[in-house]
Every structure is written in C-alpha cells, then in structure tokens.
Amino acid sequence: MKRLFQILAAAVLLAGLSVLRPAEAQTIDEILSRGTINIGVLVDLPPYGILNAQQEPDGYDIEVAKLLGGYLGVKVNLVPLTSPNRIPFLLTNKVDLIVATFGITPERAKQVMFSIPYSAIENVVFAGKDKKIAGIQDLKGLRVGVPRGTVQDVILSKTLGSAVKLARFDDDPSTYQALLTGQVDAIAETGLTGDKFYDSHPEGGIERKFTLLQQPNGITMRKDQFNLHQWVNTFVYFTKNNGELNALYEKWFQKPLPNLPVF
Amino acid sequence: MEYVFHFGDIWEARDELLDGTLLTLRLSAVSMVLSLIVAVIGAFARTSGPAWLRGIVAAYVELIRNTPFLVQLFMIFFGLPTLGVRLDANTGALIAMVLNGSAYTIEIVRAGIESIGHGQTEAALALGLSRLRIFRLIILPQALRVVVPPLGSQFILLMLNSSICSVISADELTAATQDIQARTFRPFEAFIVAAGIYLCLSLAFSGLFAAIERFAFGAPAEGRR
Numbered sequence: 001m002k003r004l005f006q007i008l009a010a011a012v013l014l015a016g017l018s019v020l021r022p023a024e025a026q027t028i029d030e031i032l033s034r035g036t037i038n039i040g041v042l043v044d045l046p047p048y049g050i051l052n053a054q055q056e057p058d059g060y061d062i063e064v065a066k067l068l069g070g071y072l073g074v075k076v077n078l079v080p081l082t083s084p085n086r087i088p089f090l091l092t093n094k095v096d097l098i099v100a101t102f103g104i105t106p107e108r109a110k111q112v113m114f115s116i117p118y119s120a121i122e123n124v125v126f127a128g129k130d131k132k133i134a135g136i137q138d139l140k141g142l143r144v145g146v147p148r149g150t151v152q153d154v155i156l157s158k159t160l161g162s163a164v165k166l167a168r169f170d171d172d173p174s175t176y177q178a179l180l181t182g183q184v185d186a187i188a189e190t191g192l193t194g195d196k197f198y199d200s201h202p203e204g205g206i207e208r209k210f211t212l213l214q215q216p217n218g219i220t221m222r223k224d225q226f227n228l229h230q231w232v233n234t235f236v237y238f239t240k241n242n243g244e245l246n247a248l249y250e251k252w253f254q255k256p257l258p259n260l261p262v263f
Numbered sequence: 264m265e266y267v268f269h270f271g272d273i274w275e276a277r278d279e280l281l282d283g284t285l286l287t288l289r290l291s292a293v294s295m296v297l298s299l300i301v302a303v304i305g306a307f308a309r310t311s312g313p314a315w316l317r318g319i320v321a322a323y324v325e326l327i328r329n330t331p332f333l334v335q336l337f338m339i340f341f342g343l344p345t346l347g348v349r350l351d352a353n354t355g356a357l358i359a360m361v362l363n364g365s366a367y368t369i370e371i372v373r374a375g376i377e378s379i380g381h382g383q384t385e386a387a388l389a390l391g392l393s394r395l396r397i398f399r400l401i402i403l404p405q406a407l408r409v410v411v412p413p414l415g416s417q418f419i420l421l422m423l424n425s426s427i428c429s430v431i432s433a434d435e436l437t438a439a440t441q442d443i444q445a446r447t448f449r450p451f452e453a454f455i456v457a458a459g460i461y462l463c464l465s466l467a468f469s470g471l472f473a474a475i476e477r478f479a480f481g482a483p484a485e486g487r488r
Contacts, residue, residue, distance in 0.1 A: 084441055088450040091266075111448035145432070149445020167352060167432035168442060174341075174430065181344035183352070 026096050027227040028072075036075040039065040040089050040098035043080045045172050046193055047252040048101045048119070060252040064118060065099040067244060068219075071235055082171045084148045087111060090222060097228065101190075103151040103215040113225060114218030115232040117260040118245060122191035123152050123212040126179060126198065133186060133209040139164050145175045145184035151215055152188035180204045188212055192253065216260050237262075272447035273456050276439075283439025284460055286353065290435060291422035291464075294360035298421070299414070301361065302368035306406075307398055309369065310376050320369065327366030332424055335359050340431040356428035356435070364421040371413050375406035408480040415472035419465050426461075436460060 031037050042049035043057045052058035057078045069076030079095050086102060089095050090112060101121055104114045125144075127133050133142075139156070140163045146153040148168040156164055167184050169175045176197045179187045187194075191208065198206040219232050239245040240257070249257040273280070309320040327335065339362075340355045350358065379402050387397040429438035436457055444453035 084445050087448045088444070091448075091450065107446075108448065148438075148441055154446065168438065169432050170430050170441070177341050178432070181341050182349055183340065183344060 026093075026222070026225055028231050029227075031072065031074060031096060031228070034074070036077050037069055037072060037097070038077045038079055038095045039069070040079045040081045040086060040095035040100055041065055042083065042086075042100045042172075044082065045101060045190060046196060048121070048190070048193070060119060060248055061099045061101060063248050063252075064219075064245070067239060067248070068099070068232070068235055071239075072231075083150060084170055086220070090220060097219055097221045097225075097232065099219050101217050102220045104218045105151060105154075107154070108220075109223075111223065113221045113223045113229050115221075115229065116236050116262040117216035117218055118236045118240075119249065120214060120216045120258045120260060123155075123188060123215055124191035124194060125186055125188050125209040125212055126194050126206055127186035127209050129205045129207050131185065131209070135210055136160065136212070139186060141165075142185040143167055143183075145169060145178045145187040145189075147172050147175050147189070152212055155212060156188060179206060214258075266451070268452055269449060270452050270456075272449050273443060273452050276443045276447070279439045279443060280436070280456065280460070283434060283436040284464075286434055287422070287425050287436040288464065290353070290357055290360060290425050290428070290433075291418075291468075294357060294364055294421060294425075295418045297361045298364035298368050301365035302372045303403065305365065305369035306372035306376055307403075309373050311394055311398060324366045324369055327363055328370075332359070332363050333427055333430065335363055336427060336431055352428075352431050352433040355431055356425070356433040359428070360421060360425060363424065364417070367417050367420075368414060371410050371417060372406060374413075375410035376402055378409055379405050411472060411476045411480065415469060415476075418472070419468055422464060422468060423461065 041057055041059075041061050043051050043059075045059075047059050049057060049059040049061045057080060062078060065078060066076055079089065081089055081095075081098065081100055083100075086098055086100050087108070090098055099118075101119065102108070102114070103121070104117065108114070125133060125136075125139070131142075133139065136156070136159055140160060143165045144156060145167045146156060146169070148170060153166065153168060156166060167178065169178060172189065172193065175187050175189055176194065178184045180198075180201055186209065191211070194208070198204060219236065221229055221232065236245070240260070246257040249255070305320050305323075308316045309324075312320070336356070336359045339350065339359050340352065343350065343355075383401055384397055387401055392400070425435055426437035428435055429441055432438070440453045440457040444450040447453070
C-alpha cells in the first residue's frame with residue numbers, strides 16, 4: 001500500500017511538470033526595461049565560439065552577440081551552450097536568443113524562428129589520408145562521428161540510413177577527438193574548426209575529404225518572438241550593409257563574409 | 264506562450280527508445296553481475312589476502328571512488344587508444360561501468376564480511392578448514408545476506424549512471440532520448456518519457472533485489488534493516 005502511494009506520488013509529480021509553462025514571450029520592450037539580454041553561445045567551436053586566455057567566451061558569434069547588445073543599448077549576459085542543448089535552453093526561457101552557428105532548416109523552424117543569415121559554415125567530411133572518400137556514398141559501411149542532432153547528422157542519417165554507422169557525440173571537441181584517436185573512421189564537422197584542429201595534430205594524418213554542404217546560420221529565437229525577430233533582422237541587415245559584420249568575419253576567418261541569401 | 268505538448272513525435276521514435284532501453288538494461292545487468300563477482304574476489308583479497316594485494320585493492324578502490332565517472336569514461340574511450348587499446352563505445356561503456364561499480368561494491372561486501380564475528384573464523388580454523396573454504400562456506404553466505412539491501416541501491420545507482428555513457432556515443436536510453444529531442448525539438452516530451460522508463464527500470468530492479476533477498480536468504484529479519 002505504501003509502495004503504491006509512492007508510485008502514485010511520483011506520477012502526480014511527473015504530471016505536474018506538464019502544466020508548467022516553460023516558454024513565455026520576450027519582447028524588445030521587456031529586454032530594454034530589464035536592461036540585460038541573455039544570449040546563448042557556443043564556446044567549443046573555434047573560431048565561431050571559444051574561451052579566450054582569460055577564460056571568457058570569445059569568437060565570431062560572441063562578437064556578433066556583443067555588437068547586437070551594443071545596438072540594443074543593454075548589457076549582454078553570455079550563456080555558454082553545447083550544440084544539443086541549444087533549443088532546450090531557448091525553449092525553457094533560459095536565454096532570450098541564441099547566436100550559436102545554428103543552421104537554418106525547415107525542421108528546426110517548426111520549433112524556433114530564425115533571423116536572416118549572419119554567417120555561414122562549411123560542413124566537411126574529414127578522414128585519414130589513407131581512406132578513399134570522395135562523396136557521401138563512400139561513407140557506406142564506415143563509422144562516422146557527428147555532433148548529435150546537427151545538420152550533418154540529419155543529412156547522413158536520411159541519405160544513408162542504416163548503411164552508415166553514426167556515432168553521435170554531445171559536443172564538437174569529442175567528435176574531433178574521436179577521429180584523432182581512431183574511434184571513428186570519419187567525421188562530418190565544421191570545416192575551418194577541423195582544419196585548425198588537425199593542423200595542430202599532424203601525426204593524425206587527417207585531411208578534408210569533401211564538402212557536405214554550405215550552411216547559412218541564423219540568430220535564433222522562440223517562434224512567438226515576432227517583435228524581437230523584426231529588430232534582429234533589422235540589426236543583421238544594417239550591420240551587413242555598414243561593413244561591421246564583414247569586419248568581424250575578416251578578423252576571425254581572414255576572408256570576407258560570403259554572399260548570404262536572405263528570406 | 265502556452266507550451267503545447269506533442270507526444271506524437273516521441274511515439275514515432277518508439278523503436279529507437281526501445282533499442283536504447285534494451286542497451287541500458289543489458290549494460291546495467293551485465294555490469295551488475297560482473298561487479299558483484301569482482302566485489303567478492305576483491306573483498307576477499309582486501310580482508311584475507313597478503314599485504315601487497317590488500318594494498319593494490321585499496322588503491323584501486325580509492326582511485327575509482329575519488330574520481331568522477333565521466334572522467335573515467337573519457338580516459339577509457341579517448342585515453343586508451345593512445346596506448347593502442349581501441350574499444351568501441353558500448354564495450355568502453357561496459358568496462359567503465361564495471362570498473363566504477365566494482366570499487367563501490369567491494370567496499371559494501373567488505374563491510375558485510377567484517378560484520379561477521381571473528382569467532383566464527385577462529386572456530387573454523389580450529390576445525391582445520393582452509394582460509395578459502397571458510398570464506399566460501401561460512402563468511403560469504405552470511406555477509407551477502409547482510410549486504411543485499413545496500414548492494415541493491417548501489418546497483419540502481421550504477422544503472423542510472425549508465426546515462427552518462429551517451430557522451431562517448433554509446434547508444435543507450437539517454438543517447439536515444441537526446442537524438443530524438445535533437446531531431447524533433449521536443450525536449451520536455453522526450454525527457455519525460457525517458458524519466459518514466461528509468462523510473463520503471465529502477466522499480467523493476469528494486470523489486471528483483473527484494474525478491475532475491477526474500478527467496479535466496481529467507482524473509483528479511485526485522486530490525487536488521
């Protein structure tokens with residue numbers, strides 16, 4: 001009887017969770033009157049987001065986030081995220097928006113709202129020099145590492161299904177490390193980050209194989225933040241036109257901002 | 264915004280959840296059995312072995328109990344390959360769980376052994392029984408009877424710890440849940456379902472341990488717990 005009561009109490013507790021209302025609207029006015037904006041960023045994806053020598057978040061995304069806060073005239077509170085918990089943090093209201101190299105896809109847009117693109121990323125397959133991999137079909141039968149739930153994860157599982165053995169990791173550094181230690185045969189990851197990492201580990205003998213896709217990234221909000229969304233789009237449009245975004249891009253990537261299509 | 268719950272996407276991924284649950288179950292069950300075996304051997308070594316062996320077991324227990332499971336997992340998965348030992352994620356997870364679980368269970372079984380009066384050992388020695396036979400026939404059955412409840416809760420912790428193995432890409436329940444939530448963007452629904460499954464697994468295991476205690480060692484003696 002006592003046991004039954006315990007189980008019932010646990011069930012009631014779980015049911016209670018479902019009446020919580022985790023996400024609530026966050027408008028420009030609310031942010032302005034609060035005086036701070038909470039922005040989710042990645043700190044494990046150089047040069048998009050890193051921790052600098054002072055252990056503070058730094059990188060292209062972080063500078064864009066600071067620029068955004070500067071134009072809003074509020075204090076920026078940076079919240080470090082990992083790639084799988086980007087949407088949960090946003091939906092549970094822990095951050096107001098995220099600037100976290102988040103690729104724009106229709107699947108994601110069912111849950112969140114994207115601004116027009118502010119950066120682009122190259123998704124590249126890396127593997128050892130001895131492996132002959134020229135296209136996606138060559139990955140059949142191999143163990144391929146991806147960060148969980150990323151665009152490359154979806155592409156590979158949709159195209160190859162069970163023909164490829166995907167190893168999903170919780171963050172980017174584990175994915176890069178898994179290839180270096182030979183735990184996987186190949187990985188699909190961010191091109192520039194991979195170049196930097198594998199250049200500093202030449203003993204791994206790892207090189208770029210082919211580009212999976214070019215992915216434009218958007219600043220991401222909850223899907224009911226229309227008011228904030230309109231302002232963020234205006235911010236991206238403006239800083240693209242006045243060259244500020246390009247200057248940041250050149251600082252971190254040593255090349256000009258690629259042509260970013262808008263929607 | 265009113266959050267609208269959609270469990271439809273989770274239901275569509277039920278095969279994935281089932282696979283994850285089965286792997287969690289397999290990892291937990293195998294590591295429970297193996298760590299019990301290691302615990303009995305380790306506890307015997309620690310109580311009746313030669314000094315050097317006692318030292319080794321004590322060092323192992325202290326090393327494992329004073330470092331985080333996550334760090335041990337990374338050492339096995341990312342550290343060992345640099346020494347030429349390459350384990351796939353699920354094997355690595357299993358080894359880490361056995362390694363971690365054993366350190367705790369050794370101490371539990373040792374406590375059980377030490378709770379048995381020394382007079383029994385002396386009496387058995389006087390009767391001419393060997394150390395190993397005393398341990399196997401007299402000490403161990405009584406010790407195990409005492410430690411079933413703490414072993415049970417340690418084993419349930421071990422099972423819940425398996426959720427950490429998702430970081431090295433072992434496809435257990437938490438990994439499956441993370442995949443589903445990353446694909447469907449339904450974190451609340453996915454984790455509520457996962458929490459429910461873990462709860463059921465824990466209750467099932469504690470029921471199993473209670474049954475073992477009852478049938479293998481007789482009804483629990485009042486006042487002992």
